[in-house]
Ligand code: HEM
């Protein structure tokens with residue numbers, strides 16, 4: 010016997026997602042996912058000044074802010090054959106790299122962690138043992154004395170005892186799928202809070218050369234505008250925050266992954282999709298033409314085999330509408346450059 | 358403007374001081390000073406602000422709704438430094454429903470929403486992020502508002518349900534305030550701001566995304582006085598939107614001096630001159646960016662050398678485009694051109710017509726009625 | 733309103749008609765000046781070119797000056813607009829408000845005139861005061877100037893902050909047009925509309941002045957027009973004295989001649 014479940018909304022993501030699953034004998038047999046919001050960027054981008062396109066496109070997502078802006082501004086530059094100055098390339102790489110940093114930390118701690126970390130179980134942890142655990146995964150771990158974890162635990166206690174659970178309301182606390190021992194949970198909660206404070210510092214990396222975060226505002230078809238920020242002060246601050254972040258990643262984030270992973274090893278086999286992955290590459294290096302000069306090279310891999318990277322032929326990319334709420338004039342897939350955008354809602 | 362239910366007093370029974378003990382006292386007062394300044398209050402108010410935050414008995418319940426948006430306003434909100442985001446989310450507010458942050462999903466999330474609404478009926482703050490699409494999508498399942506569904510309900514249904522029992526509704530970001538990016542021409546989903554969609558008065562903190570200091574200051578004002586701050590005609594708090602960007606801008610002296618960036622990357626840009634000629638919308642925009650800046654006072658667009666885009670103004674996506682031109686283009690049936698082009702055509706046409714008429718008169722000078730001439 | 737008669741050197745009798753008091757002439761040239769200043773400074777405000785502040789920002793005031801002169805000139809323009817409007821109801825200006833309004837009668841006559849001016853065929857009626865075509869042109873000017881005043885006040889109010897008098901006046905326009913950007917757009921665009929009408933106005937005055945006698949530019953400099961008496965029968969306007977129906981004209985002509993003789 011199989012039963013169907015609907016999970017709507019899926020939380021801790023950007024956007025609105027609904028997933029329907031068919032469960033048989035405790036295993037998911039089939040699943041359907043739908044994005045339940047349509048805004049029509051393809052429609053209202055038409056007819057706009059191409060210089061404005063990146064500004065509009067950036068609003069696709071505010072969690073992974075900047076990335077759509079960069080893609081769009083590069084498209085326009087490519088279309089009219091602009092080569093940007095070398096300083097602009099560097100600034101863009103810095104801003105984009107900062108986004109990697111920020112996004113990974115936020116995704117790991119604030120968007121994903123609550124799926125592995127039982128916050129309530131952290132109340133049962135022994136701060137002393139937590140400290141030992143933290144030091145065993147990383148002898149250099151900052152803020153890892155028993156007192157540090159006691160502070161977090163006390164905070165948590167007060168919070169829970171006050172009776173208003175806020176964002177933790179109705180969590181799946183105590184569910185057997187949570188595998189971490191209380192000490193690991195306490196450590197993770199502690200780092201969740203540290204990361205919460207840190208991410209707002211990391212975002213400042215964007216503000217230094219990008220004027221603000223989320224949604225930077227110094228890109229420009231042809232380069233960047235932040236000439237005035239290319240001074241020792243700004244660069245120094247950038248380096249400072251970068252080092253602070255690097256130290257967090259090295260001493261907290263990666264050790265956390267290593268500490269948590271062993272408990273969820275079987276998850277590693279779930280959800281690889283088709284197991285083929287595509288990257289357009291990123292971070293142009295000095296000289297040379299894209300995509301040849303990209304630091305993260307462009308290519309795709311087949312069946313999770315990292316030993317072979319195949320070249321991407323962008324002309325072969327096609328958009329299908331069979332499983333989406335769109336309709337094409339003809340029933341054949343189209344290259345995005347000639348794609349059509351005709352919503353056709355057939356219901357969930 | 359805003360509907361605040363008076364019976365909701367924050368100063369009841371329990372004492373929240375205990376919860377706040379964990380907060381470093383100096384940091385806390387620092388935050389209070391900053392908020393007091395943002396609100397435009399005298400420094401004598403700092404202790405009052407501190408007290409307001411400390412002495413509220415129960416943390417006000419916040420229900421944060423996401424409609425047609427990009428989540429940048431949630432992201433902006435968690436960039437708070439004073440108070441720290443942790444403080445804000447855990448101790449100052451009780452954020453009972455927030456899709457980007459909450460642990461629960463699906464039915465459990467819906468349950469959290471229902472119980473927050475039931476337990477705090479008439480007392481919760483509803484924070485809205487994102488516009489509400491009102492149009493009917495084409496196709497067999499199209500219903501009004503069907504471009505957005507949450508837990509099977511359309512966005513507008515959810516909004517009506519949640520907002521009707523809120524003590525106050527705060528819109529963060531330009532989308533929930535005025536429709537935002539998706540509402541620009543041709544507005545394919547019929548997106549409008551929350552107030553327009555539901556008819557319920559809202560306090561609006563626009564910006565793309567909004568500046569967290571303004572939302573926090575609004576919340577503090579609410580905790581302090583039990584009411585929302587005074588607003589302008591668009592429902593934006595005056596403390597943040599009472600003055601033009603242009604009138605607070607660090608580059609204003611260059612505007613008055615007539616020193617302009619002509620082209621990005623020129624010498625003037627390096628000198629930090631005024632961005633008026635490359636499309637700055639500061640003169641048309643009410644916002645406190647130059648004063649408070651973003652990311653804990655780090656920068657703001659003009660400081661970063663980029664023209665202000667006017668993101669806190671209603672319908673700025675249509676009105677302020679092209680972003681690198683001073684004036685918008687004229688969009689009329691049959692006319693798609695810049696104002697200068699229309700003007701030059703008109704005046705040039707008249708000049709040509711006049712010249713033609715003069716030549717014509719000269720050629721036909723014999724035909725004039727001689728009797729009328731002053732010979 | 734009466735005319736005065738005189739005799740040209742050639743011996744032909746002429747009629748002097750006071751078309752407007754000197755103060756109206758004065759207003760016209762104040763208006764002319766203010767519009768010139770407004771257009772130059774307004775254009776500069778819209779697209780600052782040719783004039784840039786030199787030196788440090790605190791030493792230079794190029795844009796500030798332009799805006800200041802724009803505001804001075806706008807006061808002058810608004811003053812003329814109001815006072816000339818008032819004069820249009822007085823005896824001294826022949827109650828000429830009727831000439832400026834696009835009444836059906838004026839429109840019909842204006843179209844006839846326009847056809848005549850372009851084809852030099854058809855009915856070429858002549859008017860002592862402002863002709864219906866010019867009247868409609870001036871009406872358009874007035875509408876545009878009013879638009880500029882209203883949008884200009886709104887632009888000005890934007891910097892004054894909520895609560896000021898200008899704010900009270902300017903803010904509704906801002907709401908009506910959905911924001912300052914559109915107010916600016918209209919203000920900018922209507923400048924061209926004004927330039928359009930003024931260009932035609934100036935041309936027509938010069939053209940008529942060189943082709944006909946009826947519309948001496950003296951009419952706007954000194955406030956009178958001079959017509960040879962032989963043409964008076966052709967006047968088509970219906971304001972003021974109908975001299976052709978007025979026999980005493982002859983009598984007055986004699987008076988003038990006697991006066992002339994005495995002078996000599
Ligand atoms: C009472 C009448 C008027 C007032 C109060 C007025 C006021 C203003 C103000 C306040 C500005 C904005 C300056 C700034 O904030 O930087 C402005 C701009 C301007 N004005 Fe006027 N003005 C008036 C009449 C006119 C007229 C008659 C013209 C043209 C014939 C004109 C042409 C312009 C132009 C072209 C701009 C620049 C608009 C833009 O592109 O942004 N103004 N005016």
Ligand code: HEM
Pocket residue numbers: 751752756757760763764767768816861862863866870873930933934937938947948949950951952
């Ligand atoms: C060199 C430039 C100009 C010349 C030669 C000129 C000439 C004249 C003349 C001859 C008249 C009288 C028309 C008649 O009685 O039939 C007149 C009236 C008028 N003109 Fe101009 N004009 C000039 C510029 C302007 C400008 C720049 C404006 C600005 C808006 C303007 C506005 C008016 C108005 C409002 C009237 C009617 C007012 C009245 O009768 O007192 N003129 N003009």
Ligand code: SF4
Pocket residue numbers: 602603604606607608609610612630631632633637638639640659665
């Ligand atoms: S940069 Fe923009 S806001 Fe600043 S003075 Fe110039 S026009 Fe005004």
